[in-house]
Amino acid sequence: MTTLKAKLKDDLTDAIRARDELRSATLRLTLAAVSMQEVAGTTARELSDDEVQKVIAREAKKRREAADAFSKGGRAEQAERELAEGALLDEYLPQQLSDDELGAIVAEAVAEAKAGGAEGPRAMGAVMKIVSPKVAGRAEGGRVAAAVKRLLAG
Known part of the structure; x- marks a missing residue:
């Protein structure tokens, strides 16, 4: 068990x-x-x-x-x-990431994706692929997607 x-x-x-x-x-x-x-x-x-x-x-x-x-x-x-x-x-789940921590991880992933040639809103998939393993279990997918969209749009 x-x-x-x-x-x-x-x-x-x-x-x-x-x-x-x-x-x-x-x-x-x-x-x-x-x-x-x-x-x-x-x-x-x-x-x-x-x-x-x-x-x-x-x-x-x-x-x-x-x-x-x-x-x-x-x-x-x-x-x-x-x-x-x-x-x-x-109580049985890992501590959730704060908005600042999530923002830092997403910003790093956006920079990495842009270095790989991904641009604009179409880079969403590439960024999510980088971010998802890093935040697994510590942030809901909707929160992550919203943070990625904010950074890609801005």
């Missing part, structure tokens, strides 16, 4: 013992998503820590999107719960 999955299971046990309903429900759903991913496809397999981390990131993103939908629908109480679950899952 991977160390991250083991940590999730240990934290679930602790949450159940502490009667922490929010944490135990969130961790149960996350472990279920990990298990679903493990049995998806033609053969069952155990996920690596990186793959478990991607599942957690996907679940956290689902919570943020659901919270947004609930708040637009006038269900503030449900939106708060979704946000709390998302924040709980963020």
